[in-house]
Amino acid sequence: MRPRSPQRASLLLRPGARATVGTLSVLLFIGLWQTVGGLALIDPRYISTPVDVVRAGVDLVRTEELWRHLRVSGAEFALGFVASLVVAVPLGLLAGWYRRLGYLVDPVLMTFYAMPRDAMLPLIIIWLGIGIYSRAAVVFLGAIFPIIVNTMAGIRKVEPVWIRCARSFGARERHLFWKILLPGALPYIMTGVRLGIGRGIIGVIVAEMYVSVEGLGELIMAAQAGLNTDRLVFVTLLVSALGFAALRLSLSLEEWSAPWQREREL
């Protein structure tokens, strides 16, 4: 980090400076947006204005349209994500613990991990139709690979000394698993969960935009088709806020699962 002299940096080092400056900068942005859109310096049909966005939001909430779509998206996400957890964690633990099994599945897993799996959407629609299951399947595919890969990595990175130590004190396989392997791998599993949540949310929205029957993605598509930019911006911002909340939540889950490990790759 940059070294600085204490007298010069004093203002920015005060407690609360970060929050104050951040809030001010967001308010400034909103003010600028309102001015540019309100005075029609840029056509508000393209960028909308904050006031109109809020109005569109109030409208959506009042007509209860929003809740219906939100519930659908939430259900799809929950279904797909829980399914991916249930499959990915045991699979990752097995492939991480049994070395040869790991070698066998590694290239296939890594290929799926590296590819944008949302591209399989057209196929999934053909297989599962346009109902909730195809959209949950996109979430499932998005989330499962980060969780498997990170769980495997977590098991492989458990200190061999701990395992040997537990064995020499007479720990059985069962104890070894519950007391050493699982807690040791937990921070990695949680990293996988965080990445999986991110991919899952993208999956829900992309699938709903593609199928366009119901859900937040459909709201976005409908707003676009009707050139309703106010509503379009509102729903996209709402989706972003949900994504942000989910990211924060999973970051604190991660910290809670491994308080000793504070630095991580994002």
Add this chain to the structure above:
Amino acid sequence: MAAGAGAVAVRRARPSAAVRLYARYEPVVLGAAGVVLLFVLWEAAGALGVIDPRLFGQPSRLVPAAAGLWGAGVLQHHVSVTLTEFALGFTLAVLVGIPMGFLMGWYRGVEYVLEPFVWFLYSSPLVAFYPLFIVWFGIGMPTVVTIAFLLAVFPLLINTVTGVQHVEAALVRAARSFGARDLEIFLKVSLPASLPIVFAGLRLAVGRALVGVVVGEIFGATAGLGFAVRYWGGRLRIPEVFVFLTCIALLGVVLTQLIRLLEGRLLRWRHE
């Protein structure tokens, strides 16, 4: 018992050449076996009627489909469009993300001002903005490149900020006490010391840029691999869809490996 233990040790020390060779290449051999097994199972399931090959494809049907697409020049066309869009989006993300990250990591004021926007956009499913981009830029390459750029730039930025801020304070102090100036500290200490985390960002950015390109092509383009998957999928031409999906998967693997190779090259000094 001592003799027995010795015998075991000797046997372990000199396995036959074949065993040694296998042990060395076991990950590769088993990995290849895994891939082959997958394709064999897929082919067999189709042949035995467990799955309907008209819906789930079959490896033996992919080859003629691929040959047909290649012969017509369709495959090359879509691959080159996707590669161009990826290159543009990723390069833009590097050119913007890394310098901005260094600025934010170096100047606290810049960090505080931009932080809320960066975190918000990083965690938002930016794909949702694509209808706006179509309104702004029209259908095709500009929209796709914008989505790829936006998806890739934020992990890069955030990792660069983290990298700069986590450079060991002792290194900076040491450089300072030997009379180094800000610019020298930046070039000789902060920059190289933050490279490992910057590369973690680059790895994430490659993956996200590819997602952006492919998803962008599915929705807002008339060419590229994502568009091709949608186009042939809509016509129920499953073998063609699998050919393009295979291309997408291979692209993902090749690009990820390339970045790892570069990382290994540039960070050799750091090997523990």
